[in-house]
Amino acid sequence: SQQGEEDPQALSIQEGENATMNCSYKTSINNLQWYRQNSGRGLVHLILIRSNEREKHSGRLRVTLDTSKKSSSLLITASRAADTASYFCATDSSGGSYIPTFGRGTSLIVHP
Amino acid sequence: GAGVSQSPSNKVTEKGKDVELRCDPISGHTALYWYRQSLGQGLEFLIYFQGNSAPDKSGLPSDRFSAERTGGSVSTLTIQRTQQEDSAVYLCASSLGGGRDTQYFGPGTRLTVL
Numbered sequence: 001s002q003q004g005e006e007d008p009q010a011l012s013i014q015e016g017e018n019a020t021m022n023c024s025y026k027t028s029i030n031n032l033q034w035y036r037q038n039s040g041r042g043l044v045h046l047i048l049i050r051s052n053e054r055e056k057h058s059g060r061l062r063v064t065l066d067t068s069k070k071s072s073s074l075l076i077t078a079s080r081a082a083d084t085a086s087y088f089c090a091t092d093s094s095g096g097s098y099i100p101t102f103g104r105g106t107s108l109i110v111h112p
Numbered sequence: 113g114a115g116v117s118q119s120p121s122n123k124v125t126e127k128g129k130d131v132e133l134r135c136d137p138i139s140g141h142t143a144l145y146w147y148r149q150s151l152g153q154g155l156e157f158l159i160y161f162q163g164n165s166a167p168d169k170s171g172l173p174s175d176r177f178s179a180e181r182t183g184g185s186v187s188t189l190t191i192q193r194t195q196q197e198d199s200a201v202y203l204c205a206s207s208l209g210g211g212r213d214t215q216y217f218g219p220g221t222r223l224t225v226l
Binding site: 030031033035041042043044045048088090092098099100101102103104105 | 145219
């Protein structure tokens with residue numbers, strides 16, 4: 001079963017607006033990572049947040065982690081058309097699984 | 113430095129034929145993963161190699177799928193007697209250590225089985 005599940009499945013916004021995507025997971029984790037994928041090809045790592053962290057920033061990206069709710073959010077501020085892509089969260093279970101499991105992703109479309 | 117490369121980028125084959133997909137990981141990365149992604153879906157784990165340990169094959173969907181990693185570097189994913197449901201993008205990723213390290217993905221191979 002999927003460990004991480006993103007929502008919404010699809011998000012359509014105008015350039016300049018903020019985009020928020022959420023990820024929920026089922027079991028305790030060590031790390032949670034966000035990836036971006038353009039055009040159904042390779043994924044690009046965006047940011048990693050550890051289970052003892054609550055928030056991380058990278059440029060226009062802000063990631064939060066709430067381990068009590070088993071959820072994470074990815075915020076892209078001042079979105080650009082070039083941010084159009086699918087965004088995935090990946091978790092690795094603290095129970096020993098060394099294989100990150102990915103959700104189905106959020107498809108983001110930013111209209112110019 | 114060079115990233116993860118995969119070849120071919122696209123492969124069209126006929127049902128029943130065998131195909132081989134290649135992955136060249138980042139030099140020095142001990143962990144290598146294969147995933148499959150069907151249209152509009154998430155990533156489905158297939159197989160994981162870590163150093164000289166026996167690979168974790170728990171994600172392989174059938175015995176038609178196999179993979180090897182030679183010399184701890186290049187990996188080949190083989191699909192025998194391809195079926196139409198095998199059509200997908202096959203993604204390879206490598207990481208410096210184990211699963212808790214950042215994965216670096218290749219561009220994928222788009223497989224179409226007619």
